[in-house]
Amino acid sequence: MTNISPPIIGLAGGIGSGKSTITKHFNQLGIQSVDADDVARLVVEPNTHCLNRIHQRYGDGILLEDKSLNRRALRDIIFNQPQEKAWLESLTHPVIRDEIQAQLKKYLLHTDCSFTLFCLKQSKIAYVNLL
Numbered sequence: 202m203t204n205i206s207p208p209i210i211g212l213a214g215g216i217g218s219g220k221s222t223i224t225k226h227f228n229q230l231g232i233q234s235v236d237a238d239d240v241a242r243l244v245v246e247p248n249t250h251c252l253n254r255i256h257q258r259y260g261d262g263i264l265l266e267d268k269s270l271n272r273r274a275l276r277d278i279i280f281n282q283p284q285e286k287a288w289l290e291s292l293t294h295p296v297i298r299d300e301i302q303a304q305l306k307k308y309l310l311h312t313d314c315s316f317t318l319f320c321l322k323q324s325k326i327a328y329v330n331l332l
Contacts, residue, residue: 209305209309212224224236233308235301235304235305235308237297237301240297240300240301240304241293241297243300244293244296244297244300245270245293246269246270247267247268247269248268250296251292251293251296252269252270254292255270255275255289255292258288259274259275259278262274263275263278275289
């Protein structure tokens, strides 16, 4: 007898297309979801590798008083300097991909769900070979 993993369903779309609404409905049915936007915020929380590297590169002005990321300051940097956006993506995208992979594996190994919903919103990260 072969052990078949539940499928991973990808959900993508532009701003205002209803991804969050669809995800909430799936969650209400007991279907687990992984949201790439949530993971992108998670990997730059205080005391994470990514935020520490961002702080090293851009200095204290990149942090708010509570030591969290000053998103407005970072946005100003990356939208005005394409090479800095490329640096940031090279730092965060592999970590985001690894965290999504870990969350999907956790759901697939430790739940009885029939499938897992992967919600990719506005991110331009190419997630291939997740599992």
